[in-house]
Amino acid sequence: MIFITKKSQIAESLQNASAIAERRQTIPILANIKIKTNKDQVVITATDLEVQLQTTIPKISVEEEGEITVSARKMSELCRSLPENENLKFELLNGKLHVSSSNFIADFATLSANDFPELEVNYEGGSLSASSGLIKRLLTKTSFSMASQDVRYYLNGLLLEFTKEGVKAVATDGHRLSVANSKKLDYKGEDLKYILPRKAVLELAKILSSDDEIVEILFSDSHITIKKTNLIFSSKLIDGKFPDYEKVFPRGKESSLIVDKTILQSALSRSSVLSNEKYRGVRFTLSINNLKLTANNPEQEMAEEEVDVMFSGGPLEIGFNIGYLLDVLNVIETDKVEMLFYGEESSCLLREPESTTETYVIMPMRL
Template sequence: MKIEIKRETLLRPLQSIIGVVERRQTLPVLANVLLVADDQGLGLTATDLEVEIAARVDVPIAEAGQITVPARKMMDIVRNLPEGSDITVAVDQDRALVTSERSRFTLTTLPATEFPTVEDIGESQPLLLSQGSLRRLIEKTQFSMALQDVRYYLNGLLLELDPDRLRAVATDGHRLALGEVPGAVDVSESKQVIVPRKGVQELLRLLGDDDSEVRVELGSNHLRVTLTDLRFTSKLIDGRFPEYQRVIPAVDERILLADRDALRQALVRASILSNEKYRGVRFMVDQGSLRIQSNNPEQEEAVEELTVDYQGTPLEIGFNASYLLDAIGAIETDQVSIGLVDANSSCLVTAAGDASHQYVVMPMRL
């Protein structure tokens, strides 16, 4: 195997795939990147057995072949070579030689046959949508995923495929985030999969904000997302996600409309003197006004008052300020809507006049 390639051409795919390579591996080959040189160019693949990212670059191949080399060492070598350098990678028996002008590096290798790859995911119903749409969908929901919860199915993001939309849902048991984007797909009934946290974070890192098309495929045990020159594959969490529709409150009368930035800033200031562990703030709503109050074990207190659009009956309720701030931060409109039921029920946070993204926050006893 032998290839000649520009530094930047090789660095870009290496940067895309390096995130899945763990520093501590159970199998030595998982610390390596798979290089495949064939008539289609150079393919690079990295995996941790849960997430796999494969990249391809269109370069002429001097000599076809395949091998695995230490991923992070290869990345560091290429990154630290001068810009515009020409790099030659050649395999000599069980060594890989990386040369560039007066620089020469000899790396150990492992056979490509030892490298585990996922080719067929048994996909069904591919969905086509823009990179930007998929990125925003994940970005605006993933923060509600649980972190190392014993209910392992909460440590991931639910993707639900309907005949006319793709929906993402995340919950940690105290709050819930739901978003959806339209997309035509040939399915007769809903299909649900749960993508693990690492897969969600790596996919978010790979996706751009542009309108280029991505192909989303849901297999029996894997999710695959294909970009222009990248292919992302993640194992799925085997479990049953909670019936999230049941926790979304039906709100009709007590709807509070507030300026998003003013509410966010008031919450940030009020939370300064809240209990550091529970971050609790008290909402006292009345017609036309919202009073936000917090205190802590040191008997310190903060009070913020806002003019809001609220025509319902007076209500006093406690919330975790951080959860509300996360929800409000995911909303882009000037006004935010908070639907309230009673002092013991969750609230529903949405953009004013747009329910495509919904955020449910449970109340706190203060």
């Protein structure tokens, strides 16, 4: 195997593959990426047996075809550290992958590509098409609410719902809920619900572009695959029943608060410095057109700040986790944010004013 490429052609593919490759090295070859050459292209594959990424790099000068596996982390880090327009020559010599540039030479240990496992995927459920930017937006707007190591394994992922009305992404860790939906999807099939694993969601959100490039989504009962130009991303699905998130939305008489997003973000960041490091709580005290934030900790330290808001409801005191509030504010794009309160014991609903495209629910905490 011999091929020549520029760093700029291969670096991003190596970095994306490195993020997919298994880090715990329970099976040594899963820490590797497979590099395969044919005709004028290089195909790079990485998998941890749950998620798999295959990237094709076209217009490569291939002198000799072949395939081999090398360390994903080492290859990615090496390539990233080289100058941008550096020409790289990859050559398989005596069982090692020889990489050379104008002033640099490296030999990488290899494992046979014949031993490299790949996901076995079948697609019995059908397919649909959507813009890359649409899927990326839905994932980015909700993924922060996923659980990470919850015993309720179905919470360690994100629910995708496809209906004739559009597509919806839902994530919850039991303390907060994020829902994003879009009607910009022409889907005429039966209603579908799939739970994507946490790692698949986070990597897809990084890999997908924000433009209108059309991607193809293929699915079965156990796998989902997203195909775009020169890229195939596959993942196992979480086999479980996602909770009925509609029941989480608070009901009853609501009191609306509208506040400048940047001002609230800054005030919460200051309050977090003196909040309890374990629970990170902040108390909201609401009165007509006024919000008082109070945070304290076991060291008897305290922070208090008043913020001008638009609020005409009755007096209210309620506590929240500062981190949960900041996570929501970080994905809201408007200058203002609306918070709907339903009483001191009920969850709070956050959204962009006069918009229902994305909705966030945060449970209160006792302080």
